[in-house]
Amino acid sequence: MLFNYTIDGFENIQHQDYFALQQINDKLMSLYRSHGYHQISTPTFETYDLYVNEDSIPSDDLFKLVNHQGKVLVLKPDATLPVTRMAAMNHPNAEDIIKFSYETNIYRNFSSPEIIKKEITQIGIEYFGNDSPECDGEVIALAIRSLLENGIEDVHIDLGHVGFINFLFDDLAFSTKEKATLFKYIENKNIGDIADYLGKLALPDDKKAIILKLPLLYGEPKAVAEEMAALCINDKMRQVVEKISEIYAHLEVIGLSQYVSFDLGFTNQMNYYSDINFKGYINSCGEPVISGGRYNHLSEKFGIPRPACGFAIDLLKVIDYMEQHQLLPLDNETVHVILYEPTDKAGAYKLADELRQAGKIAEVFIIKTTVTDQVKTLHQNPLYKNARIYYLRDKKLELEKNAEFLCIDKIPTESEVE
Protein backbone atom coordinates (compact mmCIF):
# COMPACT_ATOMS: atom_id res chain seq x y z
CA MET A 1 0.00 0.00 0.00
CA LEU A 2 1.21 3.46 -0.90
CA PHE A 3 1.27 5.83 2.03
CA ASN A 4 2.82 8.96 0.62
CA TYR A 5 0.19 10.36 -1.70
CA THR A 6 1.23 13.99 -1.67
CA ILE A 7 3.35 15.49 -4.41
CA ASP A 8 5.28 18.65 -3.57
CA GLY A 9 3.73 21.72 -5.11
CA PHE A 10 0.28 20.23 -5.73
CA GLU A 11 -2.70 20.60 -3.44
CA ASN A 12 -6.29 19.54 -3.03
CA ILE A 13 -8.83 22.34 -2.90
CA GLN A 14 -11.25 21.78 -0.02
CA HIS A 15 -14.98 22.11 -0.59
CA GLN A 16 -15.32 25.49 1.19
CA ASP A 17 -12.48 26.93 -0.91
CA TYR A 18 -13.83 25.44 -4.10
CA PHE A 19 -17.22 26.97 -3.42
CA ALA A 20 -15.53 30.35 -2.91
CA LEU A 21 -13.41 29.83 -6.01
CA GLN A 22 -16.50 29.19 -8.12
CA GLN A 23 -18.30 32.22 -6.70
CA ILE A 24 -15.31 34.48 -7.37
CA ASN A 25 -14.87 32.95 -10.81
CA ASP A 26 -18.52 33.65 -11.69
CA LYS A 27 -18.25 37.19 -10.40
CA LEU A 28 -15.12 37.91 -12.43
CA MET A 29 -16.42 36.27 -15.58
CA SER A 30 -19.59 38.34 -15.48
CA LEU A 31 -17.46 41.45 -14.86
CA TYR A 32 -15.39 40.67 -17.97
CA ARG A 33 -18.49 39.71 -19.94
CA SER A 34 -20.06 43.05 -19.10
CA HIS A 35 -17.05 44.64 -20.83
CA GLY A 36 -17.47 42.47 -23.92
CA TYR A 37 -14.97 39.68 -23.22
CA HIS A 38 -15.70 36.15 -24.45
CA GLN A 39 -14.55 33.23 -22.33
CA ILE A 40 -12.40 30.62 -24.08
CA SER A 41 -10.26 27.63 -23.13
CA THR A 42 -7.05 26.20 -24.61
CA PRO A 43 -5.59 22.67 -24.22
CA THR A 44 -3.66 21.61 -21.11
CA PHE A 45 -0.74 20.48 -23.26
CA GLU A 46 1.34 22.63 -25.56
CA THR A 47 4.29 21.83 -27.76
CA TYR A 48 7.68 22.31 -26.18
CA ASP A 49 8.86 24.24 -29.27
CA LEU A 50 6.30 26.98 -28.67
CA TYR A 51 7.91 27.91 -25.37
CA VAL A 52 11.54 27.10 -25.94
CA ASN A 53 11.70 29.37 -28.99
CA GLU A 54 9.96 32.16 -27.15
CA ASP A 55 12.64 32.29 -24.45
CA SER A 56 10.19 33.69 -21.94
CA ILE A 57 10.12 30.82 -19.45
CA PRO A 58 13.29 28.91 -18.48
CA SER A 59 13.25 25.47 -20.06
CA ASP A 60 13.93 23.88 -16.65
CA ASP A 61 10.63 25.25 -15.33
CA LEU A 62 8.58 23.31 -17.91
CA PHE A 63 6.92 19.97 -17.18
CA LYS A 64 7.89 17.95 -20.25
CA LEU A 65 6.55 14.71 -21.60
CA VAL A 66 6.80 12.80 -24.85
CA ASN A 67 3.68 11.69 -26.74
CA HIS A 68 3.32 8.46 -28.75
CA GLN A 69 4.72 10.15 -31.88
CA GLY A 70 7.83 11.21 -30.06
CA LYS A 71 6.79 14.84 -29.94
CA VAL A 72 7.82 16.75 -26.83
CA LEU A 73 4.89 18.30 -25.02
CA VAL A 74 4.72 20.57 -22.00
CA LEU A 75 2.02 21.18 -19.43
CA LYS A 76 0.78 24.70 -20.24
CA PRO A 77 3.15 27.00 -18.31
CA ASP A 78 1.39 30.24 -19.25
CA ALA A 79 -1.95 31.31 -20.69
CA THR A 80 -1.07 34.30 -22.87
CA LEU A 81 0.86 32.43 -25.54
CA PRO A 82 -1.87 29.85 -26.31
CA VAL A 83 -4.61 32.49 -26.22
CA THR A 84 -2.61 34.67 -28.63
CA ARG A 85 -2.11 31.71 -30.92
CA MET A 86 -5.81 30.89 -30.80
CA ALA A 87 -6.72 34.49 -31.69
CA ALA A 88 -4.24 34.43 -34.58
CA MET A 89 -5.54 31.10 -35.94
CA ASN A 90 -9.25 31.85 -35.73
CA HIS A 91 -9.27 35.56 -36.55
CA PRO A 92 -6.91 36.08 -39.48
CA ASN A 93 -7.99 39.66 -40.10
CA ALA A 94 -5.29 41.65 -38.30
CA GLU A 95 -7.62 44.62 -37.87
CA ASP A 96 -10.16 42.67 -35.80
CA ILE A 97 -10.83 43.63 -32.21
CA ILE A 98 -10.82 40.43 -30.13
CA LYS A 99 -11.51 40.32 -26.41
CA PHE A 100 -10.98 37.01 -24.62
CA SER A 101 -11.20 35.94 -21.00
CA TYR A 102 -10.04 32.63 -19.56
CA GLU A 103 -9.78 30.57 -16.41
CA THR A 104 -7.08 27.94 -16.47
CA ASN A 105 -4.47 26.08 -14.49
CA ILE A 106 -0.87 26.62 -15.46
CA TYR A 107 2.10 24.48 -14.42
CA ARG A 108 5.65 25.49 -13.56
CA ASN A 109 8.25 23.03 -12.42
CA PHE A 110 10.05 25.39 -10.04
CA SER A 111 13.11 23.82 -8.54
CA SER A 112 13.36 24.91 -4.96
CA PRO A 113 14.07 23.21 -1.65
CA GLU A 114 10.92 24.87 -0.33
CA ILE A 115 7.48 23.81 -1.44
CA ILE A 116 6.26 26.26 -4.05
CA LYS A 117 2.93 25.79 -5.76
CA LYS A 118 3.51 24.33 -9.19
CA GLU A 119 -0.12 24.31 -10.24
CA ILE A 120 -1.39 27.87 -10.44
CA THR A 121 -5.02 28.79 -11.09
CA GLN A 122 -5.19 31.86 -13.27
CA ILE A 123 -8.05 34.05 -14.38
CA GLY A 124 -7.35 36.73 -16.91
CA ILE A 125 -8.19 38.67 -20.03
CA GLU A 126 -6.44 39.44 -23.31
CA TYR A 127 -7.48 42.39 -25.49
CA PHE A 128 -6.24 42.14 -29.10
CA GLY A 129 -6.21 44.64 -31.93
CA ASN A 130 -6.12 47.92 -30.04
CA ASP A 131 -2.97 49.92 -29.31
CA SER A 132 -4.55 52.96 -27.68
CA PRO A 133 -4.01 54.23 -24.12
CA GLU A 134 -7.76 53.64 -23.62
CA CYS A 135 -7.20 49.92 -24.22
CA ASP A 136 -4.38 49.84 -21.64
CA GLY A 137 -6.65 51.84 -19.35
CA GLU A 138 -9.48 49.33 -19.72
CA VAL A 139 -7.18 46.40 -18.95
CA ILE A 140 -5.71 48.09 -15.87
CA ALA A 141 -9.18 49.19 -14.73
CA LEU A 142 -10.44 45.60 -14.99
CA ALA A 143 -7.43 44.38 -13.00
CA ILE A 144 -8.28 46.84 -10.22
CA ARG A 145 -12.02 46.09 -10.35
CA SER A 146 -11.38 42.34 -10.23
CA LEU A 147 -10.08 42.83 -6.69
CA LEU A 148 -12.50 45.58 -5.66
CA GLU A 149 -15.50 43.45 -6.71
CA ASN A 150 -14.40 40.81 -4.24
CA GLY A 151 -14.30 43.23 -1.34
CA ILE A 152 -10.53 43.74 -1.41
CA GLU A 153 -9.91 47.45 -0.97
CA ASP A 154 -6.17 47.68 -0.35
CA VAL A 155 -5.44 47.40 -4.03
CA HIS A 156 -2.22 48.74 -5.46
CA ILE A 157 -1.09 48.69 -9.09
CA ASP A 158 2.52 49.34 -10.08
CA LEU A 159 2.66 50.51 -13.66
CA GLY A 160 5.90 50.44 -15.64
CA HIS A 161 7.12 50.40 -19.21
CA VAL A 162 9.87 48.08 -20.42
CA GLY A 163 10.63 50.52 -23.24
CA PHE A 164 12.06 53.19 -20.99
CA ILE A 165 15.09 51.12 -19.98
CA ASN A 166 15.37 49.32 -23.33
CA PHE A 167 15.40 52.51 -25.41
CA LEU A 168 18.00 53.99 -23.08
CA PHE A 169 20.19 50.88 -23.35
CA ASP A 170 19.80 50.83 -27.15
CA ASP A 171 21.84 54.03 -27.27
CA LEU A 172 24.53 52.80 -24.90
CA ALA A 173 25.89 49.74 -26.74
CA PHE A 174 26.09 47.29 -23.85
CA SER A 175 26.97 43.66 -24.42
CA THR A 176 24.23 41.09 -23.73
CA LYS A 177 25.95 40.09 -20.52
CA GLU A 178 26.32 43.66 -19.28
CA LYS A 179 22.67 44.29 -20.07
CA ALA A 180 21.53 41.19 -18.21
CA THR A 181 23.62 42.10 -15.15
CA LEU A 182 22.30 45.66 -15.10
CA PHE A 183 18.71 44.46 -15.59
CA LYS A 184 19.09 42.15 -12.62
CA TYR A 185 20.48 44.92 -10.40
CA ILE A 186 17.82 47.43 -11.52
CA GLU A 187 15.06 44.90 -10.92
CA ASN A 188 16.37 44.34 -7.39
CA LYS A 189 16.82 48.10 -6.85
CA ASN A 190 20.39 47.20 -5.91
CA ILE A 191 21.85 50.68 -6.24
CA GLY A 192 25.10 49.88 -4.43
CA ASP A 193 26.02 47.10 -6.82
CA ILE A 194 24.94 49.09 -9.89
CA ALA A 195 27.37 51.83 -8.86
CA ASP A 196 30.19 49.31 -8.39
CA TYR A 197 29.41 47.60 -11.70
CA LEU A 198 29.17 50.87 -13.66
CA GLY A 199 32.51 51.86 -12.18
CA LYS A 200 34.09 49.04 -14.20
CA LEU A 201 32.40 50.05 -17.49
CA ALA A 202 33.64 52.68 -19.91
CA LEU A 203 30.66 54.99 -20.01
CA PRO A 204 30.30 58.79 -19.76
CA ASP A 205 29.45 59.97 -16.26
CA ASP A 206 26.18 61.61 -17.29
CA LYS A 207 24.90 58.28 -18.68
CA LYS A 208 25.97 56.49 -15.51
CA ALA A 209 24.00 59.02 -13.50
CA ILE A 210 20.88 58.22 -15.56
CA ILE A 211 21.23 54.48 -14.97
CA LEU A 212 21.69 55.05 -11.23
CA LYS A 213 18.38 56.91 -11.14
CA LEU A 214 16.39 54.11 -12.84
CA PRO A 215 15.76 52.02 -9.70
CA LEU A 216 14.38 55.09 -7.94
CA LEU A 217 11.75 55.82 -10.58
CA TYR A 218 8.77 54.69 -8.54
CA GLY A 219 5.93 56.23 -6.59
CA GLU A 220 3.47 59.06 -7.23
CA PRO A 221 2.83 58.98 -11.01
CA LYS A 222 3.05 62.68 -11.80
CA ALA A 223 6.28 63.18 -9.87
CA VAL A 224 7.78 60.06 -11.49
CA ALA A 225 6.74 61.25 -14.97
CA GLU A 226 8.58 64.52 -14.34
CA GLU A 227 11.70 62.69 -13.17
CA MET A 228 11.46 60.44 -16.24
CA ALA A 229 11.16 63.40 -18.59
CA ALA A 230 14.43 64.76 -17.18
CA LEU A 231 16.26 61.51 -17.96
CA CYS A 232 15.27 61.08 -21.62
CA ILE A 233 18.14 60.98 -24.09
CA ASN A 234 16.15 60.11 -27.22
CA ASP A 235 12.68 60.55 -28.74
CA LYS A 236 11.62 56.99 -28.09
CA MET A 237 12.11 57.53 -24.36
CA ARG A 238 10.09 60.77 -24.57
CA GLN A 239 7.29 58.83 -26.28
CA VAL A 240 7.28 56.37 -23.38
CA VAL A 241 6.81 59.19 -20.89
CA GLU A 242 4.01 60.59 -23.03
CA LYS A 243 2.27 57.24 -23.38
CA ILE A 244 2.40 56.25 -19.72
CA SER A 245 1.15 59.74 -18.73
CA GLU A 246 -1.77 59.37 -21.15
CA ILE A 247 -2.74 56.04 -19.60
CA TYR A 248 -2.61 57.61 -16.16
CA ALA A 249 -4.75 60.52 -17.37
CA HIS A 250 -7.30 58.01 -18.67
CA LEU A 251 -7.41 56.28 -15.29
CA GLU A 252 -7.95 59.67 -13.65
CA VAL A 253 -10.95 60.28 -15.90
CA ILE A 254 -12.56 56.96 -14.99
CA GLY A 255 -11.81 57.51 -11.31
CA LEU A 256 -9.35 54.70 -10.58
CA SER A 257 -6.06 56.62 -10.51
CA GLN A 258 -5.79 56.49 -6.73
CA TYR A 259 -4.88 52.81 -6.96
CA VAL A 260 -2.01 53.35 -9.40
CA SER A 261 1.62 54.28 -8.91
CA PHE A 262 4.55 54.02 -11.31
CA ASP A 263 7.59 51.79 -11.14
CA LEU A 264 9.91 51.97 -14.12
CA GLY A 265 12.40 49.65 -12.44
CA PHE A 266 10.92 46.33 -13.41
CA THR A 267 12.16 44.45 -16.37
CA ASN A 268 9.65 41.65 -16.70
CA GLN A 269 10.74 38.03 -16.76
CA MET A 270 8.28 37.34 -19.57
CA ASN A 271 10.30 38.65 -22.50
CA TYR A 272 7.25 39.14 -24.67
CA TYR A 273 6.15 42.32 -22.95
CA SER A 274 7.01 45.08 -25.39
CA ASP A 275 5.48 48.11 -23.79
CA ILE A 276 3.69 48.83 -20.52
CA ASN A 277 3.71 46.17 -17.83
CA PHE A 278 2.09 46.18 -14.43
CA LYS A 279 1.77 44.23 -11.23
CA GLY A 280 -1.14 44.23 -8.84
CA TYR A 281 -0.58 43.99 -5.10
CA ILE A 282 -2.79 43.76 -2.07
CA ASN A 283 -1.31 45.73 0.83
CA SER A 284 -0.10 43.38 3.58
CA CYS A 285 0.10 40.48 1.11
CA GLY A 286 3.81 40.05 0.43
CA GLU A 287 3.66 38.97 -3.22
CA PRO A 288 1.99 40.36 -6.34
CA VAL A 289 -1.36 38.75 -7.23
CA ILE A 290 -1.81 40.25 -10.69
CA SER A 291 0.64 40.49 -13.54
CA GLY A 292 0.00 42.01 -16.92
CA GLY A 293 1.18 44.18 -19.75
CA ARG A 294 1.22 44.92 -23.44
CA TYR A 295 2.78 42.50 -25.92
CA ASN A 296 2.54 43.97 -29.38
CA HIS A 297 4.94 41.61 -31.16
CA LEU A 298 3.86 38.20 -29.88
CA SER A 299 1.04 37.66 -32.37
CA GLU A 300 3.43 38.27 -35.30
CA LYS A 301 5.07 34.94 -34.43
CA PHE A 302 1.78 33.23 -35.33
CA GLY A 303 1.55 35.10 -38.62
CA ILE A 304 -0.83 37.91 -37.70
CA PRO A 305 0.74 41.20 -36.59
CA ARG A 306 -1.62 42.49 -33.93
CA PRO A 307 -1.16 44.59 -30.78
CA ALA A 308 -2.45 43.13 -27.51
CA CYS A 309 -2.69 43.83 -23.81
CA GLY A 310 -3.84 41.64 -20.92
CA PHE A 311 -3.37 40.41 -17.38
CA ALA A 312 -3.74 37.32 -15.22
CA ILE A 313 -4.74 36.97 -11.57
CA ASP A 314 -3.27 34.29 -9.33
CA LEU A 315 -6.65 33.23 -7.99
CA LEU A 316 -5.55 30.94 -5.16
CA LYS A 317 -3.28 33.65 -3.73
CA VAL A 318 -6.26 36.01 -3.73
CA ILE A 319 -8.40 33.37 -2.01
CA ASP A 320 -5.71 32.84 0.65
CA TYR A 321 -5.76 36.57 1.33
CA MET A 322 -9.56 36.70 1.42
CA GLU A 323 -9.68 33.78 3.82
CA GLN A 324 -7.28 35.53 6.22
CA HIS A 325 -9.42 38.66 6.09
CA GLN A 326 -12.83 36.94 6.32
CA LEU A 327 -13.81 38.08 2.85
CA LEU A 328 -14.60 34.66 1.38
CA PRO A 329 -18.14 33.96 0.28
CA LEU A 330 -19.48 31.21 2.54
CA ASP A 331 -21.71 28.32 1.57
CA ASN A 332 -24.69 28.87 3.88
CA GLU A 333 -27.38 27.20 1.84
CA THR A 334 -29.65 24.97 3.89
CA VAL A 335 -29.49 21.26 3.15
CA HIS A 336 -32.82 19.50 3.78
CA VAL A 337 -32.15 16.01 5.06
CA ILE A 338 -35.11 13.62 5.26
CA LEU A 339 -34.77 10.51 7.40
CA TYR A 340 -37.50 7.97 6.83
CA GLU A 341 -38.77 4.63 8.12
CA PRO A 342 -38.79 1.87 5.45
CA THR A 343 -42.57 2.09 5.11
CA ASP A 344 -42.37 5.78 4.18
CA LYS A 345 -39.92 5.45 1.29
CA ALA A 346 -42.32 6.70 -1.41
CA GLY A 347 -43.33 9.73 0.64
CA ALA A 348 -39.72 10.63 1.46
CA TYR A 349 -38.59 10.52 -2.17
CA LYS A 350 -41.62 12.49 -3.29
CA LEU A 351 -40.96 15.16 -0.69
CA ALA A 352 -37.28 15.37 -1.69
CA ASP A 353 -38.20 15.75 -5.36
CA GLU A 354 -40.60 18.56 -4.52
CA LEU A 355 -37.88 20.37 -2.60
CA ARG A 356 -35.42 19.96 -5.48
CA GLN A 357 -38.01 21.23 -7.96
CA ALA A 358 -38.30 24.31 -5.78
CA GLY A 359 -34.54 24.82 -6.15
CA LYS A 360 -33.54 23.55 -2.72
CA ILE A 361 -30.95 20.94 -1.77
CA ALA A 362 -32.54 17.72 -0.51
CA GLU A 363 -31.10 14.40 0.64
CA VAL A 364 -32.83 11.24 1.87
CA PHE A 365 -31.54 8.52 4.20
CA ILE A 366 -33.31 5.42 5.46
CA ILE A 367 -33.23 4.86 9.21
CA LYS A 368 -30.75 2.08 9.87
CA THR A 369 -30.13 2.21 13.61
CA THR A 370 -32.17 4.67 15.62
CA VAL A 371 -33.19 8.10 14.50
CA THR A 372 -31.40 9.83 17.41
CA ASP A 373 -28.11 8.11 16.55
CA GLN A 374 -28.40 9.08 12.94
CA VAL A 375 -29.21 12.70 13.77
CA LYS A 376 -26.21 12.83 16.10
CA THR A 377 -23.86 11.46 13.43
CA LEU A 378 -25.12 13.98 10.90
CA HIS A 379 -24.61 16.89 13.27
CA GLN A 380 -21.03 15.80 13.88
CA ASN A 381 -20.24 15.82 10.17
CA PRO A 382 -18.92 19.24 9.10
CA LEU A 383 -20.33 18.71 5.61
CA TYR A 384 -23.83 18.83 7.19
CA LYS A 385 -23.37 21.97 9.28
CA ASN A 386 -26.15 23.70 7.31
CA ALA A 387 -28.48 20.69 7.49
CA ARG A 388 -32.08 20.85 8.59
CA ILE A 389 -33.20 17.33 9.50
CA TYR A 390 -36.70 15.93 9.07
CA TYR A 391 -38.04 12.60 10.22
CA LEU A 392 -40.81 10.92 8.25
CA ARG A 393 -42.73 8.20 10.08
CA ASP A 394 -46.22 6.85 9.40
CA LYS A 395 -46.73 9.62 6.84
CA LYS A 396 -46.15 12.18 9.58
CA LEU A 397 -43.39 14.71 9.18
CA GLU A 398 -41.33 15.92 12.12
CA LEU A 399 -38.64 18.61 12.25
CA GLU A 400 -35.57 18.06 14.40
CA LYS A 401 -34.55 20.87 16.72
CA ASN A 402 -31.95 20.36 19.47
CA ALA A 403 -32.43 16.58 19.30
CA GLU A 404 -36.19 16.91 19.73
CA PHE A 405 -38.82 16.30 17.09
CA LEU A 406 -41.67 18.70 16.44
CA CYS A 407 -44.63 17.72 14.36
CA ILE A 408 -45.09 19.87 11.24
CA ASP A 409 -47.56 19.88 8.33
CA LYS A 410 -45.18 20.82 5.55
CA ILE A 411 -41.57 21.89 5.03
CA PRO A 412 -41.36 25.44 6.39
CA THR A 413 -39.76 28.21 4.32
CA GLU A 414 -36.60 29.93 5.53
CA SER A 415 -38.46 32.86 7.08
CA GLU A 416 -40.88 30.67 9.02
CA VAL A 417 -38.02 28.88 10.77
CA GLU A 418 -36.55 32.15 12.01
Next chain:
Amino acid sequence: MVIRFALAKGRVAKKAIELLIDLGYVFSDYSEKSRKLIFTDTTGTIEFFLVKSPDVPTYVEKGAADIGIVGKDVLLEHPAQVYEMLNLNIGKCKMCVAGFENRPIPYGKKMVVGTKYPVIAKEYFHTKNQLVDIIKINGSVELAPLIGLADCIVDIVESGSTLKENGLSVLEEICEISSRLIVNQVSLKTKREMIDPIIKAFENQL
Protein backbone atom coordinates in the same frame (compact mmCIF):
# COMPACT_ATOMS: atom_id res chain seq x y z
CA MET B 1 1.52 51.17 10.72
CA VAL B 2 4.63 49.44 12.01
CA ILE B 3 7.84 48.81 10.14
CA ARG B 4 9.25 45.39 10.96
CA PHE B 5 12.94 44.57 10.78
CA ALA B 6 14.31 41.05 10.53
CA LEU B 7 17.93 40.99 11.67
CA ALA B 8 20.42 38.17 11.33
CA LYS B 9 21.61 37.10 14.79
CA GLY B 10 25.22 37.93 15.55
CA ARG B 11 27.68 40.75 15.03
CA VAL B 12 25.77 42.34 12.19
CA ALA B 13 22.56 42.56 14.22
CA LYS B 14 24.48 44.30 17.00
CA LYS B 15 25.75 46.89 14.56
CA ALA B 16 22.33 47.29 12.97
CA ILE B 17 20.69 47.85 16.35
CA GLU B 18 23.38 50.41 17.18
CA LEU B 19 22.54 52.15 13.90
CA LEU B 20 18.85 52.20 14.77
CA ILE B 21 19.62 53.61 18.21
CA ASP B 22 21.88 56.24 16.60
CA LEU B 23 18.94 57.18 14.41
CA GLY B 24 17.05 58.08 17.55
CA TYR B 25 14.90 55.01 18.14
CA VAL B 26 14.67 53.86 21.75
CA PHE B 27 14.21 50.18 22.52
CA SER B 28 13.59 50.20 26.26
CA ASP B 29 13.12 46.44 26.61
CA TYR B 30 16.15 45.41 24.57
CA SER B 31 19.29 43.99 26.09
CA GLU B 32 21.64 41.46 24.57
CA LYS B 33 20.66 38.82 27.08
CA SER B 34 16.92 39.34 26.75
CA ARG B 35 14.96 36.29 25.72
CA LYS B 36 12.15 38.29 24.19
CA LEU B 37 11.59 37.61 20.51
CA ILE B 38 10.19 40.92 19.31
CA PHE B 39 11.36 44.36 20.41
CA THR B 40 9.31 47.52 19.80
CA ASP B 41 10.61 51.06 20.03
CA THR B 42 8.99 53.53 22.43
CA THR B 43 7.02 55.28 19.68
CA GLY B 44 5.62 51.96 18.46
CA THR B 45 6.63 52.58 14.84
CA ILE B 46 9.53 50.14 14.59
CA GLU B 47 9.79 46.52 15.60
CA PHE B 48 12.68 44.19 15.17
CA PHE B 49 13.29 40.53 15.72
CA LEU B 50 16.39 38.39 15.59
CA VAL B 51 16.43 35.26 13.47
CA LYS B 52 19.00 32.88 12.00
CA SER B 53 20.60 34.58 9.02
CA PRO B 54 19.27 32.27 6.26
CA ASP B 55 15.75 33.03 7.50
CA VAL B 56 16.06 36.79 6.99
CA PRO B 57 15.43 36.79 3.20
CA THR B 58 12.50 34.40 3.73
CA TYR B 59 10.83 36.67 6.29
CA VAL B 60 11.30 39.69 4.05
CA GLU B 61 10.23 37.95 0.84
CA LYS B 62 7.00 36.71 2.42
CA GLY B 63 6.24 40.11 3.88
CA ALA B 64 6.51 38.99 7.53
CA ALA B 65 9.20 41.66 7.82
CA ASP B 66 9.40 44.86 5.77
CA ILE B 67 13.14 45.34 6.03
CA GLY B 68 15.94 42.88 6.66
CA ILE B 69 19.64 43.21 7.28
CA VAL B 70 21.68 40.23 6.21
CA GLY B 71 24.99 39.27 4.60
CA LYS B 72 25.37 39.03 0.83
CA ASP B 73 26.55 35.42 1.32
CA VAL B 74 23.07 34.50 2.56
CA LEU B 75 21.38 36.30 -0.34
CA LEU B 76 23.57 34.42 -2.82
CA GLU B 77 22.97 31.09 -1.11
CA HIS B 78 19.21 31.57 -0.59
CA PRO B 79 18.03 33.82 -3.43
CA ALA B 80 14.80 35.66 -2.62
CA GLN B 81 12.49 38.06 -4.42
CA VAL B 82 13.42 41.19 -2.47
CA TYR B 83 14.81 44.63 -3.19
CA GLU B 84 18.45 44.77 -2.23
CA MET B 85 18.60 48.47 -1.65
CA LEU B 86 21.73 49.29 0.29
CA ASN B 87 25.21 47.96 0.71
CA LEU B 88 25.79 48.75 4.37
CA ASN B 89 29.51 48.01 4.12
CA ILE B 90 29.51 46.35 7.52
CA GLY B 91 30.49 42.75 8.23
CA LYS B 92 32.87 42.85 5.27
CA CYS B 93 34.64 39.69 4.22
CA LYS B 94 35.34 37.58 1.16
CA MET B 95 33.91 34.36 -0.24
CA CYS B 96 36.97 32.27 -1.08
CA VAL B 97 38.19 28.90 -2.24
CA ALA B 98 40.76 27.73 0.32
CA GLY B 99 43.07 24.74 0.56
CA PHE B 100 46.68 23.75 1.14
CA GLU B 101 48.96 26.50 -0.08
CA ASN B 102 51.43 24.24 -1.84
CA ARG B 103 48.66 22.23 -3.51
CA PRO B 104 46.84 24.23 -6.22
CA ILE B 105 43.17 23.56 -7.00
CA PRO B 106 43.18 20.32 -9.01
CA TYR B 107 41.41 21.70 -12.06
CA GLY B 108 40.71 19.28 -14.87
CA LYS B 109 39.93 16.33 -12.65
CA LYS B 110 36.88 15.83 -10.53
CA MET B 111 37.35 17.25 -7.08
CA VAL B 112 35.58 17.29 -3.72
CA VAL B 113 34.59 20.60 -2.17
CA GLY B 114 33.47 21.00 1.43
CA THR B 115 31.31 24.02 2.16
CA LYS B 116 28.54 25.67 4.11
CA TYR B 117 27.48 27.29 0.83
CA PRO B 118 26.65 24.54 -1.70
CA VAL B 119 24.76 26.88 -4.05
CA ILE B 120 27.57 29.43 -4.29
CA ALA B 121 30.23 26.71 -4.64
CA LYS B 122 28.31 24.86 -7.35
CA GLU B 123 27.64 28.08 -9.27
CA TYR B 124 31.29 29.14 -9.09
CA PHE B 125 32.75 25.86 -10.31
CA HIS B 126 30.05 25.46 -12.96
CA THR B 127 30.97 28.78 -14.55
CA LYS B 128 34.52 27.40 -14.72
CA ASN B 129 33.24 24.13 -16.21
CA GLN B 130 34.83 22.24 -13.35
CA LEU B 131 33.28 18.95 -12.21
CA VAL B 132 32.82 18.93 -8.46
CA ASP B 133 31.33 16.82 -5.73
CA ILE B 134 29.96 19.17 -3.10
CA ILE B 135 29.76 18.09 0.50
CA LYS B 136 27.59 20.29 2.68
CA ILE B 137 29.21 20.89 6.06
CA ASN B 138 27.55 22.95 8.76
CA GLY B 139 30.56 24.18 10.74
CA SER B 140 34.36 24.02 11.10
CA VAL B 141 34.66 23.68 7.36
CA GLU B 142 38.48 23.98 7.66
CA LEU B 143 38.52 20.47 9.06
CA ALA B 144 37.44 18.91 5.76
CA PRO B 145 40.75 19.18 3.81
CA LEU B 146 42.78 18.42 6.95
CA ILE B 147 41.27 15.00 7.40
CA GLY B 148 41.03 14.27 3.71
CA LEU B 149 37.25 14.69 3.32
CA ALA B 150 37.63 17.37 0.66
CA ASP B 151 40.28 18.71 -1.72
CA CYS B 152 39.38 22.29 -0.90
CA ILE B 153 36.69 24.37 0.78
CA VAL B 154 34.50 27.32 -0.12
CA ASP B 155 33.89 29.61 2.83
CA ILE B 156 33.84 33.21 3.96
CA VAL B 157 37.20 34.56 5.05
CA GLU B 158 37.56 37.63 7.20
CA SER B 159 41.09 37.80 8.58
CA GLY B 160 42.28 34.40 7.38
CA SER B 161 43.68 33.51 10.81
CA THR B 162 41.63 30.32 11.21
CA LEU B 163 42.91 29.17 7.84
CA LYS B 164 46.52 30.03 8.70
CA GLU B 165 46.42 28.25 12.06
CA ASN B 166 45.39 25.09 10.24
CA GLY B 167 47.98 25.40 7.51
CA LEU B 168 45.48 26.45 4.85
CA SER B 169 45.35 29.55 2.71
CA VAL B 170 43.13 31.36 0.24
CA LEU B 171 43.57 29.96 -3.29
CA GLU B 172 40.94 31.99 -5.15
CA GLU B 173 38.56 34.80 -4.30
CA ILE B 174 34.96 34.33 -5.47
CA CYS B 175 33.39 37.62 -4.43
CA GLU B 176 33.21 40.31 -1.78
CA ILE B 177 30.63 39.95 0.96
CA SER B 178 29.08 42.65 3.11
CA SER B 179 25.78 43.27 4.84
CA ARG B 180 22.83 44.42 2.77
CA LEU B 181 19.62 46.17 3.62
CA ILE B 182 16.80 44.33 1.88
CA VAL B 183 13.19 45.47 1.54
CA ASN B 184 9.97 43.61 0.76
CA GLN B 185 8.83 44.47 -2.75
CA VAL B 186 5.29 45.37 -1.75
CA SER B 187 6.16 47.22 1.46
CA LEU B 188 8.51 49.56 -0.39
CA LYS B 189 5.54 50.80 -2.38
CA THR B 190 2.75 50.62 0.16
CA LYS B 191 4.66 51.90 3.21
CA ARG B 192 6.87 54.25 1.26
CA GLU B 193 6.47 57.30 3.48
CA MET B 194 7.80 55.31 6.46
CA ILE B 195 10.46 53.23 4.70
CA ASP B 196 12.07 55.99 2.62
CA PRO B 197 13.28 58.03 5.63
CA ILE B 198 14.70 54.89 7.25
CA ILE B 199 16.65 54.00 4.12
CA LYS B 200 17.87 57.59 3.78
CA ALA B 201 18.98 57.56 7.41
CA PHE B 202 20.92 54.33 6.92
CA GLU B 203 22.45 55.76 3.76
CA ASN B 204 23.64 58.83 5.62
CA GLN B 205 25.21 56.66 8.31
CA LEU B 206 27.48 54.99 5.76
